[in-house]
Amino acid sequence: MTEGESIRLAELDEGERAVVSGLELPEAVAERLMCLGFIPGVEVVAGKSAPGGDPRVFCVDGGHVALRRETSQRISGLRLVANAEGDEP
Amino acid sequence: MALGEAPSVADPAEAVPAVTPRIRSIAVVGPPNSGKTTLFNRLTGLRQKVANFPGVTVEHHVGYLRNRQGEEIAVIDLPGIYSLSPKSEDERVTIDVLEGRMAGTPRPDAIVLILDSTNLNRHLVLAARVIALGLPTLVLLNLADALTAQGGTLDVLALARQLGTPVALIAAARGEGIDVVQNFVSSRTALPAPATLPVLNDLPRCREWAARVAKGSCYRRPVPSVWGRRLDAVFLHPYAGPLVFLAVVIGVFQCIFTLGQPLSDGLRNLLDSLGQSLGGYLAGGWLRSLVVDGAWKGVTSVLIFLPQIVLLFLVIGVLEDSGYLARAAVIADRTMKKVGLNGKAFIPLLSAYACAVPAIMATRTIEDKRDRIATILIAPFMTCSARLPVYTMVIAAFIPDHRILGPLMGARATAMLGLYVLGFLAAVVTARILKSSILQSRESQFILEMPAYRWPTLQSLGLRLFDRSRAFLVRAGTVILAVSLMLWGLTHLPLQHGQPPQIQNSVVAQFGRAMEPAIRPLGFNWKIGVGLVTSIAAREVIISTLGTLNGLDPAQQSASLQQALHSELSLAGAMALLVFFAFAMQCTSTLAVVRRETNSWRWPAIQFLYMTLLAYGAALAVYQIGTRLVG
Numbered sequence A: 001m002t003e004g005e006s007i008r009l010a011e012l013d014e015g016e017r018a019v020v021s022g023l024e025l026p027e028a029v030a031e032r033l034m035c036l037g038f039i040p041g042v043e044v045v046a047g048k049s050a051p052g053g054d055p056r057v058f059c060v061d062g063g064h065v066a067l068r069r070e071t072s073q074r075i076s077g078l079r080l081v082a083n084a085e086g087d088e089p
Numbered sequence B: 001m002a003l004g005e006a007p008s009v010a011d012p013a014e015a016v017p018a019v020t021p022r023i024r025s026i027a028v029v030g031p032p033n034s035g036k037t038t039l040f041n042r043l044t045g046l047r048q049k050v051a052n053f054p055g056v057t058v059e060h061h062v063g064y065l066r067n068r069q070g071e072e073i074a075v076i077d078l079p080g081i082y083s084l085s086p087k088s089e090d091e092r093v094t095i096d097v098l099e100g101r102m103a104g105t106p107r108p109d110a111i112v113l114i115l116d117s118t119n120l121n122r123h124l125v126l127a128a129r130v131i132a133l134g135l136p137t138l139v140l141l142n143l144a145d146a147l148t149a150q151g152g153t154l155d156v157l158a159l160a161r162q163l164g165t166p167v168a169l170i171a172a173a174r175g176e177g178i179d180v181v182q183n184f185v186s187s188r189t190a191l192p193a194p195a196t197l198p199v200l201n202d203l204p205r206c207r208e209w210a211a212r213v214a215k216g217s218c219y220r221r222p223v224p225s226v227w228g229r230r231l232d233a234v235f236l237h238p239y240a241g242p243l244v245f246l247a248v249v250i251g252v253f254q255c256i257f258t259l260g261q262p263l264s265d266g267l268r269n270l271l272d273s274l275g276q277s278l279g280g281y282l283a284g285g286w287l288r289s290l291v292v293d294g295a296w297k298g299v300t301s302v303l304i305f306l307p308q309i310v311l312l313f314l315v316i317g318v319l320e321d322s323g324y325l326a327r328a329a330v331i332a333d334r335t336m337k338k339v340g341l342n343g344k345a346f347i348p349l350l351s352a353y354a355c356a357v358p359a360i361m362a363t364r365t366i367e368d369k370r371d372r373i374a375t376i377l378i379a380p381f382m383t384c385s386a387r388l389p390v391y392t393m394v395i396a397a398f399i400p401d402h403r404i405l406g407p408l409m410g411a412r413a414t415a416m417l418g419l420y421v422l423g424f425l426a427a428v429v430t431a432r433i434l435k436s437s438i439l440q441s442r443e444s445q446f447i448l449e450m451p452a453y454r455w456p457t458l459q460s461l462g463l464r465l466f467d468r469s470r471a472f473l474v475r476a477g478t479v480i481l482a483v484s485l486m487l488w489g490l491t492h493l494p495l496q497h498g499q500p501p502q503i504q505n506s507v508v509a510q511f512g513r514a515m516e517p518a519i520r521p522l523g524f525n526w527k528i529g530v531g532l533v534t535s536i537a538a539r540e541v542i543i544s545t546l547g548t549l550n551g552l553d554p555a556q557q558s559a560s561l562q563q564a565l566h567s568e569l570s571l572a573g574a575m576a577l578l579v580f581f582a583f584a585m586q587c588t589s590t591l592a593v594v595r596r597e598t599n600s601w602r603w604p605a606i607q608f609l610y611m612t613l614l615a616y617g618a619a620l621a622v623y624q625i626g627t628r629l630v631g
Helices: A027-035 B036-044 B089-098 B117-131 B144-149 B156-163 B179-186 B203-216 B226-235 B240-281 B286-303 B306-322 B324-338 B343-351 B356-365 B369-381 B387-398 B411-435 B458-491 B507-522 B526-534 B541-549 B554-568 B571-583 B588-598 B602-630
Strands: A002-008 A017-023 A043-049 A056-060 A063-067 A075-081 B025-029 B048-052 B059-066 B072-077 B110-116 B137-142 B167-169 B403-405 B447-449
Touching: A002 A017, A017 A027, A027 B203, A027 B447, A043 B226, A063 B324, B025 B036, B025 B089, B025 B179, B036 B059, B036 B072, B036 B110, B036 B137, B036 B458, B059 B179, B110 B117, B110 B179, B117 B137, B117 B144, B117 B203, B137 B144, B137 B156, B137 B179, B156 B167, B156 B203, B226 B240, B226 B324, B240 B286, B240 B306, B240 B324, B286 B458, B286 B541, B306 B324, B306 B343, B306 B458, B324 B343, B324 B447, B343 B356, B343 B369, B356 B369, B356 B588, B369 B411, B369 B588, B369 B602, B387 B411, B387 B541, B387 B554, B387 B571, B411 B571, B458 B507, B458 B526, B458 B541, B458 B588, B507 B526, B507 B571, B507 B602, B526 B541, B526 B571, B541 B554, B571 B602, B588 B602
Parallel strands: B025 B072, B025 B110, B110 B137, B137 B167
Antiparallel strands: A002 A075, A017 A043, A017 A075, A043 A056, A056 A063, A063 B447, B048 B059, B059 B072
16 A cells, blocks of 8 residues: 545545545544544545445544544545555555 | 453452552443443443433433442443543543542542453543543453454453553453452452553544554454444445335334334223222222322323333334444434434434433434534424324314225324324424524534444343333323322312312313413313313323313223314314424423423523424414314
8 A cells, every 4th residue: 555645535435545644623523533533644444425425434443433524525634545566455 | 361251350450459448439431332331231230320410411320239248339320431531521521520520429439441342442542541540440341252253352461561450351241251340349459550651632642552552462453343344235325225224214113103002002901990990999079089080090191102112212222222323323414414403313303203301312422512402402393102192082083084095094194194294394494493593503513433233232221111111100100190180189179068169160160261362263262271281291181181171981081082072172173283282392301301401491491482382373373274264
């Protein structure tokens, strides 16, 4: 895996990965999310979602957390791209 | 990890001399979904009660267990928390209790911290904060069965050394390993002596510390279960997900009506015949009338809903404990968002079809205060089980039982369904109004942790049903008994020559006549008026009230009350009465719980006024238009 372009978590499709880089949310919300594992440097995998892709479940730090698009839109990250050899995460 | 064998507790301080006084009380602390409540129930069983801290809306349970010396140890179940920052009310309350600053609750002597062993990295952050409080602490790592079954590993002794507290693996749902709590409260325990602690107010650093401690304990996270992924693939499938959701919602109602109704009918027959034989033992005259017509009939008219309420809580309990409701909330979020609410409101609103009281308590999972109040305010519009008998009685009296949609749908069922839809629409419209005016939020979040799928345990379901049934029976035994007795008394006053008056001359009738001008435009006479007033205590009381007022034989109350209703109401008046009940806030228990949960009289007052005015206005419109259409 290599780190790629800078994205928002909302842009991830099911199965795609990213490393959290920042939370642009009110302090109380950001703290809540950090307690759930959304901490800069931590890897996130986009999971299943409600029909239409919103809200979406994200796997982070061994847990599963559902977020609305308007929340995941404000969490920035670096997309993780599998290398050509397809190495394991 | 010898789970299920001898109590496996790793205590780094075994050889250290005791430095703390004996433990008299412990607090159970842990994140949501860690099995905290399951542990608490296992420890205390039925020896527990619900309590509220003064001045806050956070509810907690207090229970008791006996230590090996036979002494009673108080166990406080604190709210589920992720961290100990004073921003959320739950976390502030937890800190206040643990630091001994909560009025009326002495500081606990020790803490039992329960964490989810399948997700240790994250939960160790909470451990750091709790251990830093400096109280003797026992760390329990729950779901040890899932940890081992799914290939996770952990060196408990290494973790205990790093945390400086005793640590034990348990499986609370199966009751495995929890006797370490007994040992903990039966001996003097050392204060925690952690090897290292992180800077507590720096979350990223806490996380690094947690990862280091977990690594130092050879922690390997279990592989997520295949079943969990398979179930999610169905429940959150683009097409199957919403279908399952609909099937579950419809199934809940089906269950309550097709299973609950016959049970309620059976209970009614049983209670009626009990009442008759009770009357047989009493001499005639006023005593018999007081006991049978006043107390028994009033209370049993409400008791017959117990089966439906128990059934609904059973179904919702299974859905919640299994982990499905969290997925349902995800599916429902988009729809709920359109009316300005949160997907999490789906759970309380579904419960509100049984009873608004537990529904309003269930809104605690909604963090956004405005979303939560909006949900609390609209919950009583959902057609609760107390409206059901009123609807049934009026519909049976006024609507002929002919089919209108082939064999599928009778006119009565259509009318009933229409009333359910009416209540739901009122809730949706009210939510929209509230969320675009006084309860507008700048942005509302939907952050919901998906719990792992688990089998619901009989014990936790049983305790929940016991809790709810007890609350319901207490209400029937107090509020409803009091109203029934008072009404009976008022129908027997003033005494004329030592004899009770004709009902038309009683205090109740005088009172009803005084309010007649206000309700005449709705097509209601004084008897209905009295029923409206007594039903403020609880909706279903109107039935026993009308029964008493019509002076009918209690055994035939249901059948002949329908005939009597015809002389009290026109068809348009009956429609107006139904609409009135769909909208009006006639439930003191709900008002009391809204006051408790919002911690002010303002919201219940607004709710009562709004719903009453809406009910009056709608009933007025229905009657006035109805009389012009059908005469």
